[in-house]
Amino acid sequence: MQHRPLPCLSSLLSLCYTGVYGHTHEVMDGGLISTAPGQTENGWPTSGCEEPVLIVCATHSVHGSCAKTQITVSVEVRVAICIWRLSTNLEYRSISHLFAVGLSTCCLITQEVVTAINVILKPKYLKHPSAAEFRLIAQGFRDRWRFPQVAGAIDGTHIKIRAPPDSSSDYFNRKGDYSIILQAVVDHKMKFWDINVGRPGKVHDARVFSLSSLYEQGSAGTLLPHHTEMFEGIDVPLFLLGDSAYPLLNWLMKPYPEGGGVTPQQLNFNHRLSQARMTVERAFGRLKGRWRCLLKESEAHITFVSRIVSACCVLHNYCEEHNEEFLEGDYAVEQTEGVRYQEEVNAQQQPNSIRDALCHYFSAM
Known part of the structure; x- marks a missing residue:
C-alpha cells in the first residue's frame, strides 16, 4: 500500500492542485483523485493551512542564491514535489508523472527546497534551547x-x-x-x-x-x-x-x-x-x-x-x-x-x- 503524505501537508497539496488546475485534487495511491472544493476526500481542510512558512522557504529557493531551475513552476508545486519526495517512497519518475514536471526538474526542485529548508527553517525550528x-x-x-x-x-x-x-x-x-x-x-x-x-x-x-x-x-x-x-x-x-x-x-x-x-x-x-x-x-x-x-x-x-x-x-x-x-x-x-x-x-x-x-x-x- 502506498504511504500517504501527512494530513497537514496533504491540505497543502490540495491547495497546490487548486492553484494549478482550478479545483481540488488529492494525490493518493499513485493517482489524482478529484474532490469537492474546500476539502480533501478524507475531510482535511484546504484552507487555514499552517504551511506559509514552507511557502516562504520555497520562495527563497526560487529567488535565492540556491535557485538553479529556469522552468516556471509555482512555489506551491515546488513545496508539494519536495514533500512528496521526502514523505513517500515514490521515485522521482513517479513524482514527475504526478505533477507533470520533467524528471530532472523534479530532482533540482527537491534539492533547492531541501537547501532552503536548512537555510530558512532550521535556525527557527531546530536550535539550541535557551x-x-x-x-x-x-x-x-x-x-x-x-x-x-x-x-x-x-x-x-x-x-x-x-x-x-x-x-x-x-x-x-x-x-x-x-x-x-x-x-x-x-x-x-x-x-x-x-x-x-x-x-x-x-x-x-x-x-x-x-x-x-x-x-x-x-x-x-x-x-x-x-x-x-x-x-x-x-x-x-x-x-x-x-x-x-x-x-x-x-x-x-x-x-x-x-x-x-x-x-x-x-x-x-x-x-x-x-x-x-x-x-x-x-x-x-x-x-x-x-x-x-x-x-x-x-x-x-x-x-x-x-x-x-x-x-x-x-x-x-x-x-x-x-x-x-x-x-x-x-x-x-x-x-x-x-x-x-x-x-x-x-x-x-x-x-x-x-x-x-x-x-x-x-x-x-
Whole structure:
C-alpha cells in the first residue's frame, strides 16, 4: 500500500492542485483523485493551512542564491514535489508523472527546497534551547518519567545509502548496510535540539559523539546552563541521558554495567534511565515514519544525503510543534543500543558520584 503524505501537508497539496488546475485534487495511491472544493476526500481542510512558512522557504529557493531551475513552476508545486519526495517512497519518475514536471526538474526542485529548508527553517525550528527552555525540558522529563535534571536524551541512528565509490568500507556498518549516522538530542516532547549527521556508518557511536560540536561544547561547559540540584549531598547538574555506548560524564548519564555485581538499586536506576531515554528512540521512529525516504537506501549523492536528513529533522520538529497527528502503530520504536563504551579506570569519579546520588534518590522514592 502506498504511504500517504501527512494530513497537514496533504491540505497543502490540495491547495497546490487548486492553484494549478482550478479545483481540488488529492494525490493518493499513485493517482489524482478529484474532490469537492474546500476539502480533501478524507475531510482535511484546504484552507487555514499552517504551511506559509514552507511557502516562504520555497520562495527563497526560487529567488535565492540556491535557485538553479529556469522552468516556471509555482512555489506551491515546488513545496508539494519536495514533500512528496521526502514523505513517500515514490521515485522521482513517479513524482514527475504526478505533477507533470520533467524528471530532472523534479530532482533540482527537491534539492533547492531541501537547501532552503536548512537555510530558512532550521535556525527557527531546530536550535539550541535557551536557559528558560532548558528549565521547561528538565521539568518535562521530571513530570513524565520522574527523572530530575534531564536536559535531553541522546542516541544515534543509521541512514542507509548506496555504497560510495571511494572508501566504501568506512560506511559499511555492523548490521551489513552502507550508511551514514545521525546523532541527535531530543527534548521531552521528542523534538530535536541538536543533530550531527554524516559520519560513516562504521564509526562507533562514542567516536561520533567525541567528534561532534556537542561534545566540544559540553567539555567546555557551554552546552547546558549551570543549574544544579542537591541529591544525597551531591550537587547534580543538568545532563543528557545516553545508553551504554556513551561515556559517563558530569553532563551525560548512562546505565550501570549489568553483570554479576549489579545491585537491585542500580537495576532500578537503569530501568528509569531506559524509560526516559526511550524519548529519543520514539523520535527516530516518528522521524522515519513521517519522512519515509529515510527508510530506504538513498540514491542521492552522499554529501546531499546529510542535507536531506537535516531537512527531515527540521520538518519533524515543525510537525511536532504544530501537533501533527501521528499514530504510534505506524512505526516501530528503534532499538539502537550501541557497542558498550569502555570506561577508563579511575577516570570518572565525579560522574560516578552523580550517578550514585541519583541511584540512592530513586531507591528512597
